Amino acid sequence: MSKDLFSLLLSEVVLTFTSLWAVVLVKAFKHGYIRYYYTGVVIQHVYQTVMLASAITWTFNRQWAWVQSGYFTLRCLVLLMKIHSYLATNGYLQEVDERATKVEERLRELTNAVGGWDQAMSDARTRREEIDQQDTTPSETPALIKQNSAGYFGQPPAAVALRNRLQNLEVPSGVKHNLSSTSIATDSSSKPVQVSLPIAGPPSHPLVDHPDRDISALAQELSELEVELTSTQKHKTRWPANLTWANYVDYQLLPTLVYEIEYPRTDRIRPMYVLEKTVATFGTFFLLYQYTEHYIMPFIPGPGQTTGQSFVHNLLDLALPFMICYLILFYLIFECICNGFAELSRFADREFYDDWWNSTSFDQYARKWNKPVHTFLLKHVYASTLSYKAVGKASAAFLTFFLSACIHELVMAVVTKKIRPYLFVLQMSQIPLIALGRVPFIKRNKVLGNTVFWAGLMAGFPLLCVAYTAY
Numbered sequence: 001m002s003k004d005l006f007s008l009l010l011s012e013v014v015l016t017f018t019s020l021w022a023v024v025l026v027k028a029f030k031h032g033y034i035r036y037y038y039t040g041v042v043i044q045h046v047y048q049t050v051m052l053a054s055a056i057t058w059t060f061n062r063q064w065a066w067v068q069s070g071y072f073t074l075r076c077l078v079l080l081m082k083i084h085s086y087l088a089t090n091g092y093l094q095e096v097d098e099r100a101t102k103v104e105e106r107l108r109e110l111t112n113a114v115g116g117w118d119q120a121m122s123d124a125r126t127r128r129e130e131i132d133q134q135d136t137t138p139s140e141t142p143a144l145i146k147q148n149s150a151g152y153f154g155q156p157p158a159a160v161a162l163r164n165r166l167q168n169l170e171v172p173s174g175v176k177h178n179l180s181s182t183s184i185a186t187d188s189s190s191k192p193v194q195v196s197l198p199i200a201g202p203p204s205h206p207l208v209d210h211p212d213r214d215i216s217a218l219a220q221e222l223s224e225l226e227v228e229l230t231s232t233q234k235h236k237t238r239w240p241a242n243l244t245w246a247n248y249v250d251y252q253l254l255p256t257l258v259y260e261i262e263y264p265r266t267d268r269i270r271p272m273y274v275l276e277k278t279v280a281t282f283g284t285f286f287l288l289y290q291y292t293e294h295y296i297m298p299f300i301p302g303p304g305q306t307t308g309q310s311f312v313h314n315l316l317d318l319a320l321p322f323m324i325c326y327l328i329l330f331y332l333i334f335e336c337i338c339n340g341f342a343e344l345s346r347f348a349d350r351e352f353y354d355d356w357w358n359s360t361s362f363d364q365y366a367r368k369w370n371k372p373v374h375t376f377l378l379k380h381v382y383a384s385t386l387s388y389k390a391v392g393k394a395s396a397a398f399l400t401f402f403l404s405a406c407i408h409e410l411v412m413a414v415v416t417k418k419i420r421p422y423l424f425v426l427q428m429s430q431i432p433l434i435a436l437g438r439v440p441f442i443k444r445n446k447v448l449g450n451t452v453f454w455a456g457l458m459a460g461f462p463l464l465c466v467a468y469t470a471y
Contacts, residue, residue: 004062004064004065004068007062008064008068008071008072011058011062011072012072012075015051015055015072015075015076015079016079016252018051019051019079019082019083019252020245020248021047022083022086022087022248023243023245023248025040025043025044025087026086026087026090026091026243027243028040029090029091029094029240029243030094030240030243035094036087036090036091036092036094036095037091037095040087040091041091044083044084044087044088044091048080048083048084051076051080052076052077052080055072055073055076056073056076056410056414058072059072059073059414060414060417066415066416069414069415069417070411070414070415073410073411073414073415074411077407077411078257081257081373081376081380082251082252082257082259084380085257085258085259085376085379085380086248086251086259088259088380088384089258089259089260090239090240090242090243090259093228093229093239093240093261096225096228096229096239097229097239097240099225100222100225100226100229103218103221103222103225104222106218107207107215107218107219107222110212110214110215110218111207111215114212114215120207120210120212120215121206121207123210123211124206124207124208124209124210125206125209127209127210127211128206128209131209203223204219204220204223205219205220205222205223205226206219207219208220208223226238230261231260231261231262233261233262233263233264233265234262234265235262236262237261237262238261239261242261242262250345253341253344253345254341254342254345254347255337255338255339255341255342255345255347255352255372256347256349256372256375257372257373257375257376258372258375258376258379258380263347263348263349264347264348264349265346265347265348266343266346266347266348267346268346269343269344269346270343273343274340274343274344277335277336277337277339277340277343278340280335280336281332281336281337281340284328284331284332284336285332287328288325288328288329288332291321291324291325291328292325295321295324296318296321296322296325296465299314299317299318299321300318300465300466300469301314301466301469301470311466314462314466315459315462315463315466317462318461318462318465318466319458319459319461319462320458322458322461322462322465323457323458323461326457326461330353330369334352334353334370338352338372339352351371352370352371352372353368353369353370353371354367354368354369354371355368356368356369358450359449359450359453360437360443360446360449360450360453361433361434361437361438361449361453362430362433362434362437362453362456363430363434363437365453365457366430377400377403377404381396381399381400381403382396382397382400385399385400398431401427401428401430401431402428404427405423405424405427405428406424408423408424408427409421409423409424409427412464412468416468416469418468420467420468420471422464422467422468423464426460426463426464433456437449437452
């Protein structure tokens with residue numbers, strides 16, 4: 001056991017170290033050696049495929065138990081999602097930066113025709129003064145958001161607004177890939193920490209007020225591009241100033257799968273909160289191990305064997321223990337580990353899950369129970385697929401669901417060391433169940449929907465366990 005643990009830790013260190021190639025690639029984007037579209041895209045996907053195949057091959061060569069194999073595969077998938085988001089976001093910003101450079105060059109060419117850059121700036125200031133003088137309509141300036149004002153779950157309204165913008169995602173025409181997922185949250189445990197609210201983006205270009213329509217339009221476009229390239233957080237970092245080794249290491253430590261130039265941060269680390277989550281992590285893991293050993297493993301049939309009981313009896317014996325283990329594992333990952341890393345990195349967005357237990361359909365459950373993965377799929381799969389004009393929302397949702405089902409089945413294949421599409425079929429069967437849940441009668445009856453959801457959840461885990469182990 002200790003030998004397997006040492007080899008697992010060493011393998012994870014090597015796996016994490018191999019991800020540093022992403023920084024080298026984005027620095028090539030920065031200097032213009034490689035264009036992300038589409039040379040960088042090809043390099044990215046080839047390397048990620050090789051990385052995943054190597055990790056899976058390594059788990060089989062080491063002949064690890066299912067726990068180590070499952071953990072290492074999941075760790076590799078998390079790392080690949082982080083790398084994908086890091087490269088895709090910075091590759092997109094490379095295109096935006098090049099576009100901004102071309103627009104600025106064209107803007108300077110147009111200003112030469114009206115007396116030069118300084119004269120154009122003077123004309124824009126004069127017109128702005130005229131507009132301000134003509135505007136005699138009383139205006140009311142909205143009050144600033146108070147630092148301690150709260151939205152739902154005790155979060156500042158700015159956090160709620162930013163998160164809602166991502167959840168109600170629409171792909172705009174032109175700018176399709178830069179969809180922010182950052183938000184701000186405070187934790188109610190112990191003394192509340194202060195978080196910095198998002199500030200306004202870079203100011204509009206002064207030539208927006210120029211009387212020449214062409215100059216004004218180009219200045220407006222340049223302003224919009226600068227908004228894409230500049231963070232709205234405290235330091236207002238502009239791409240490519242974020243392309244540093246320290247920024248990448250910091251991103252790897254954050255409990256998020258979606259890369260942003262800058263994240264909202266708390267003002268300090270609370271030692272007692274870190275201690276609380278550390279103790280809870282080890283204690284919960286010990287509880288999970290003991291419960292699995294005593295209440296699940298003895299009732300699992302081996303390959304081609306039975307426990308002397310009927311298939312239905314096995315399901316009933318395992319339904320409650322699996323449900324309890326699922327809840328313990330959920331608490332371990334999202335309450336202990338994610339919050340612990342968030343506190344250590346001063347990451348302010350602590351909404352790692354929503355009230356999935358109140359879900360009335362499986363599509364609600366998919367959105368709520370694992371917010372980091374849902375946000376990644378929303379931005380880098382669903383939204384990216386929608387960027388193609390031939391793909392509609394229904395097709396994009398199906399492709400996202402299909403990819404998720406394939407990844408889940410891959411993990412099960414590594415853990416069980418057999419190819420059985422049970423989980424894939426079960427997950428894809430949720431699509432007609434989602435459609436059924438949108439029938440007006442069922443949609444109105446939330447108690448019925450929640451009951452069906454819990455029944456399916458409790459039956460699904462033991463069904464998969466018995467199917468993969470015995471058949």
